[in-house]
Amino acid sequence: MPPVMPLAILCQTASFIKSASKVDQCPEDIGLEVAFAGRSNAGKSSALNTLTHARLARTSKTPGRTQLINFFALDEHRRLVDLPGYGYAKVPLELKEHWKQHLDAYLTGRQSLAGVVLVMDIRHPLSPFDCMMLDWANTAGLPVHILLSKADKLSFGAAKGELLKVQNRVRREFGNRATVQLFSSPKRMGVEEAHGVLQQWLFPEESAEEPAPQE
Numbered sequence: 155m156p157p158v159m160p161l162a163i164l165c166q167t168a169s170f171i172k173s174a175s176k177v178d179q180c181p182e183d184i185g186l187e188v189a190f191a192g193r194s195n196a197g198k199s200s201a202l203n204t205l206t207h208a209r210l211a212r213t214s215k216t217p218g219r220t221q222l223i224n225f226f227a228l229d230e231h232r233r234l235v236d237l238p239g240y241g242y243a244k245v246p247l248e249l250k251e252h253w254k255q256h257l258d259a260y261l262t263g264r265q266s267l268a269g270v271v272l273v274m275d276i277r278h279p280l281s282p283f284d285c286m287m288l289d290w291a292n293t294a295g296l297p298v299h300i301l302l303s304k305a306d307k308l309s310f311g312a313a314k315g316e317l318l319k320v321q322n323r324v325r326r327e328f329g330n331r332a333t334v335q336l337f338s339s340p341k342r343m344g345v346e347e348a349h350g351v352l353q354q355w356l357f358p359e360e361s362a363e364e365p366a367p368q369e
Protein backbone atom coordinates (compact mmCIF):
# COMPACT_ATOMS: atom_id res chain seq x y z
CA MET A 155 0.00 0.00 0.00
CA PRO A 156 1.39 3.46 -0.85
CA PRO A 157 2.15 5.70 2.16
CA VAL A 158 -0.67 8.14 3.00
CA MET A 159 0.17 11.72 2.05
CA PRO A 160 0.42 13.97 5.06
CA LEU A 161 -2.27 16.59 5.25
CA ALA A 162 0.08 19.50 4.58
CA ILE A 163 0.96 18.02 1.19
CA LEU A 164 -2.68 17.35 0.33
CA CYS A 165 -3.47 20.97 1.18
CA GLN A 166 -1.13 22.14 -1.57
CA THR A 167 -3.20 20.44 -4.23
CA ALA A 168 -6.63 21.34 -2.85
CA SER A 169 -9.16 22.21 -5.51
CA PHE A 170 -12.56 23.86 -5.68
CA ILE A 171 -15.46 21.42 -5.99
CA LYS A 172 -18.63 23.50 -5.89
CA SER A 173 -20.72 26.19 -4.21
CA ALA A 174 -24.02 25.40 -2.58
CA SER A 175 -26.65 27.96 -1.62
CA LYS A 176 -28.86 25.23 -0.23
CA VAL A 177 -28.10 22.13 1.74
CA ASP A 178 -29.44 19.82 -0.97
CA GLN A 179 -26.77 21.20 -3.34
CA CYS A 180 -23.90 20.03 -1.13
CA PRO A 181 -21.62 17.27 -2.45
CA GLU A 182 -22.51 13.74 -1.43
CA ASP A 183 -22.28 13.36 2.35
CA ILE A 184 -19.50 10.77 2.45
CA GLY A 185 -15.92 10.81 3.73
CA LEU A 186 -14.82 13.56 6.12
CA GLU A 187 -14.91 17.33 6.03
CA VAL A 188 -13.87 20.29 8.18
CA ALA A 189 -15.88 23.51 8.05
CA PHE A 190 -14.51 27.03 8.61
CA ALA A 191 -17.06 29.09 10.49
CA GLY A 192 -17.06 32.50 12.14
CA ARG A 193 -18.36 36.01 11.97
CA SER A 194 -18.33 37.89 8.76
CA ASN A 195 -14.90 39.42 8.02
CA ALA A 196 -13.17 37.31 10.73
CA GLY A 197 -10.74 35.92 8.15
CA LYS A 198 -12.19 32.48 7.31
CA SER A 199 -11.48 32.59 3.59
CA SER A 200 -8.00 34.03 4.20
CA ALA A 201 -7.21 31.27 6.72
CA LEU A 202 -8.35 28.64 4.24
CA ASN A 203 -6.11 30.11 1.56
CA THR A 204 -3.13 30.34 3.92
CA LEU A 205 -3.56 26.74 5.02
CA THR A 206 -3.82 25.48 1.44
CA HIS A 207 -1.16 27.67 -0.19
CA ALA A 208 -3.76 28.57 -2.78
CA ARG A 209 -6.11 31.30 -3.83
CA LEU A 210 -9.02 28.94 -3.41
CA ALA A 211 -11.45 30.97 -1.39
CA ARG A 212 -12.49 34.53 -2.25
CA THR A 213 -11.49 37.07 0.35
CA SER A 214 -12.70 40.64 0.58
CA LYS A 215 -12.51 43.88 2.49
CA THR A 216 -16.30 43.99 2.26
CA PRO A 217 -17.87 41.86 4.98
CA GLY A 218 -20.45 39.34 3.86
CA ARG A 219 -18.42 38.26 0.84
CA THR A 220 -18.84 34.52 1.10
CA GLN A 221 -22.54 34.01 0.54
CA LEU A 222 -22.49 30.36 -0.42
CA ILE A 223 -21.16 27.21 1.19
CA ASN A 224 -17.97 26.53 -0.81
CA PHE A 225 -16.46 23.05 -0.93
CA PHE A 226 -12.79 22.25 -1.61
CA ALA A 227 -11.40 18.77 -2.16
CA LEU A 228 -8.19 17.56 -0.54
CA ASP A 229 -8.63 14.10 -1.98
CA GLU A 230 -11.52 11.83 -2.90
CA HIS A 231 -12.66 11.44 0.71
CA ARG A 232 -11.65 14.66 2.43
CA ARG A 233 -12.93 18.21 2.05
CA LEU A 234 -12.55 21.71 3.51
CA VAL A 235 -15.63 23.94 3.59
CA ASP A 236 -15.80 27.74 3.61
CA LEU A 237 -19.02 28.83 5.30
CA PRO A 238 -20.71 32.19 4.89
CA GLY A 239 -19.97 34.59 7.75
CA TYR A 240 -22.51 35.17 10.42
CA GLY A 241 -23.77 38.46 11.72
CA TYR A 242 -23.12 40.99 9.02
CA ALA A 243 -25.66 43.74 9.70
CA LYS A 244 -26.06 45.08 6.18
CA VAL A 245 -27.15 41.83 4.59
CA PRO A 246 -30.90 41.97 3.86
CA LEU A 247 -32.99 40.14 6.44
CA GLU A 248 -34.39 37.74 3.89
CA LEU A 249 -30.91 36.62 2.82
CA LYS A 250 -29.82 36.35 6.45
CA GLU A 251 -32.73 34.05 7.19
CA HIS A 252 -31.87 31.99 4.10
CA TRP A 253 -28.25 31.54 5.26
CA LYS A 254 -29.20 30.84 8.82
CA GLN A 255 -31.62 28.12 7.77
CA HIS A 256 -29.18 26.44 5.43
CA LEU A 257 -26.19 26.86 7.71
CA ASP A 258 -28.15 25.31 10.56
CA ALA A 259 -29.30 22.48 8.29
CA TYR A 260 -25.71 21.94 7.15
CA LEU A 261 -24.27 21.93 10.66
CA THR A 262 -26.87 19.66 12.18
CA GLY A 263 -27.37 17.28 9.27
CA ARG A 264 -23.91 16.76 7.81
CA GLN A 265 -22.65 13.28 8.67
CA SER A 266 -19.19 13.83 7.20
CA LEU A 267 -18.50 16.90 9.37
CA ALA A 268 -15.50 15.91 11.50
CA GLY A 269 -14.84 19.26 13.17
CA VAL A 270 -15.31 23.02 12.97
CA VAL A 271 -12.52 25.57 12.69
CA LEU A 272 -14.01 28.65 14.33
CA VAL A 273 -12.24 31.81 13.14
CA MET A 274 -12.39 34.87 15.40
CA ASP A 275 -10.71 38.24 14.96
CA ILE A 276 -8.37 38.33 17.98
CA ARG A 277 -9.57 41.87 18.68
CA HIS A 278 -13.23 40.75 18.98
CA PRO A 279 -13.25 37.15 20.24
CA LEU A 280 -16.20 35.16 21.62
CA SER A 281 -19.07 37.12 20.10
CA PRO A 282 -22.58 35.84 20.84
CA PHE A 283 -22.46 33.95 17.55
CA ASP A 284 -19.12 32.34 18.45
CA CYS A 285 -20.53 31.26 21.81
CA MET A 286 -23.63 29.86 20.14
CA MET A 287 -21.42 27.84 17.81
CA LEU A 288 -19.33 26.54 20.73
CA ASP A 289 -22.48 25.58 22.63
CA TRP A 290 -23.94 23.84 19.64
CA ALA A 291 -20.73 21.91 18.90
CA ASN A 292 -20.43 20.91 22.54
CA THR A 293 -23.96 19.51 22.50
CA ALA A 294 -23.39 17.79 19.16
CA GLY A 295 -20.13 16.29 20.46
CA LEU A 296 -18.16 17.88 17.62
CA PRO A 297 -14.63 19.21 18.21
CA VAL A 298 -13.94 22.91 17.60
CA HIS A 299 -10.55 24.48 16.97
CA ILE A 300 -10.45 28.26 17.38
CA LEU A 301 -8.14 30.37 15.24
CA LEU A 302 -7.57 33.78 16.82
CA SER A 303 -6.96 35.45 13.48
CA LYS A 304 -5.30 38.77 12.66
CA ALA A 305 -2.83 38.16 15.52
CA ASP A 306 -0.44 40.39 13.55
CA LYS A 307 -2.66 43.35 14.55
CA LEU A 308 -1.50 43.03 18.19
CA SER A 309 1.96 42.96 19.77
CA PHE A 310 3.19 39.43 20.51
CA GLY A 311 2.68 39.94 24.25
CA ALA A 312 -0.86 41.26 23.84
CA ALA A 313 -1.72 38.40 21.48
CA LYS A 314 -0.40 35.82 23.99
CA GLY A 315 -2.42 37.48 26.75
CA GLU A 316 -5.58 37.31 24.63
CA LEU A 317 -4.85 33.65 23.82
CA LEU A 318 -4.68 32.79 27.52
CA LYS A 319 -7.87 34.69 28.26
CA VAL A 320 -9.83 32.96 25.49
CA GLN A 321 -8.35 29.57 26.43
CA ASN A 322 -9.45 29.98 30.04
CA ARG A 323 -12.93 31.14 29.18
CA VAL A 324 -13.46 28.40 26.62
CA ARG A 325 -12.26 25.75 29.05
CA ARG A 326 -14.52 27.07 31.78
CA GLU A 327 -17.64 27.49 29.69
CA PHE A 328 -17.38 24.97 26.87
CA GLY A 329 -15.41 22.03 28.24
CA ASN A 330 -12.13 20.70 26.95
CA ARG A 331 -13.30 19.77 23.46
CA ALA A 332 -12.39 23.17 22.06
CA THR A 333 -8.77 24.16 21.43
CA VAL A 334 -7.40 27.64 20.69
CA GLN A 335 -4.38 29.05 18.85
CA LEU A 336 -3.01 32.30 17.42
CA PHE A 337 -3.18 32.75 13.66
CA SER A 338 -2.15 35.33 11.09
CA SER A 339 -2.60 34.94 7.36
CA PRO A 340 -0.11 37.59 6.18
CA LYS A 341 2.54 36.37 8.67
CA ARG A 342 1.67 32.68 8.12
CA MET A 343 1.62 32.35 11.90
CA GLY A 344 0.13 29.15 13.31
CA VAL A 345 -0.01 27.22 10.04
CA GLU A 346 1.71 24.08 11.36
CA GLU A 347 -0.41 23.96 14.48
CA ALA A 348 -3.62 24.26 12.45
CA HIS A 349 -2.43 21.59 10.00
CA GLY A 350 -1.86 19.30 12.98
CA VAL A 351 -5.48 19.65 14.04
CA LEU A 352 -6.81 19.10 10.51
CA GLN A 353 -4.56 16.04 10.24
CA GLN A 354 -6.10 14.55 13.40
CA TRP A 355 -9.65 15.20 12.27
CA LEU A 356 -9.25 14.10 8.66
CA PHE A 357 -6.95 11.13 9.28
CA PRO A 358 -8.41 9.84 12.57
CA GLU A 359 -7.01 6.32 12.17
CA GLU A 360 -3.42 7.39 11.68
CA SER A 361 -3.72 9.97 14.43
CA ALA A 362 -5.10 7.52 17.00
CA GLU A 363 -2.67 6.73 19.77
CA GLU A 364 -0.68 3.54 19.43
CA PRO A 365 -2.37 0.82 21.44
CA ALA A 366 -0.55 -0.08 24.65
CA PRO A 367 1.70 -3.13 24.19
CA GLN A 368 0.11 -6.39 25.35
CA GLU A 369 1.61 -8.01 28.44
Ligand SMILES: Nc1nc2c(ncn2[C@@H]2O[C@H](COP(=O)(O)OP(=O)(O)OP(=O)(O)O)[C@@H](O)[C@H]2O)c(=O)[nH]1
Nearest residue numbers: 195196197198199200213214218219220239304339
Ligand atom coordinates in the same frame (compact mmCIF):
# COMPACT_ATOMS: atom_id res chain seq x y z
N1 LIG B 1 -3.93 41.77 9.10
C1 LIG B 1 -4.66 40.69 8.79
N2 LIG B 1 -5.72 40.80 7.98
C2 LIG B 1 -6.45 39.69 7.70
C3 LIG B 1 -6.13 38.41 8.26
N3 LIG B 1 -7.04 37.53 7.82
C4 LIG B 1 -7.89 38.22 7.03
N4 LIG B 1 -7.56 39.51 6.95
C5 LIG B 1 -8.27 40.58 6.19
O1 LIG B 1 -9.61 40.67 6.68
C6 LIG B 1 -10.54 40.89 5.61
C7 LIG B 1 -11.60 39.79 5.61
O2 LIG B 1 -10.98 38.55 5.32
P1 LIG B 1 -11.79 37.30 4.71
O3 LIG B 1 -10.86 36.14 4.75
O4 LIG B 1 -12.42 37.65 3.41
O5 LIG B 1 -12.92 37.14 5.83
P2 LIG B 1 -14.16 36.10 5.89
O6 LIG B 1 -14.29 35.67 7.30
O7 LIG B 1 -14.00 35.04 4.87
O8 LIG B 1 -15.37 37.08 5.51
P3 LIG B 1 -16.83 36.69 4.91
O9 LIG B 1 -16.63 35.82 3.73
O10 LIG B 1 -17.40 38.03 4.63
O11 LIG B 1 -17.57 36.02 6.01
C8 LIG B 1 -9.70 40.96 4.33
O12 LIG B 1 -9.43 42.32 4.06
C9 LIG B 1 -8.42 40.21 4.71
O13 LIG B 1 -7.30 40.63 3.97
C10 LIG B 1 -4.98 38.32 9.13
O14 LIG B 1 -4.60 37.27 9.67
N5 LIG B 1 -4.28 39.50 9.36
Ligand SMILES: [Mg+2]
Nearest residue numbers: 198199219220
Ligand atom coordinates in the same frame (compact mmCIF):
# COMPACT_ATOMS: atom_id res chain seq x y z
MG1 LIG C 1 -15.21 34.45 3.32
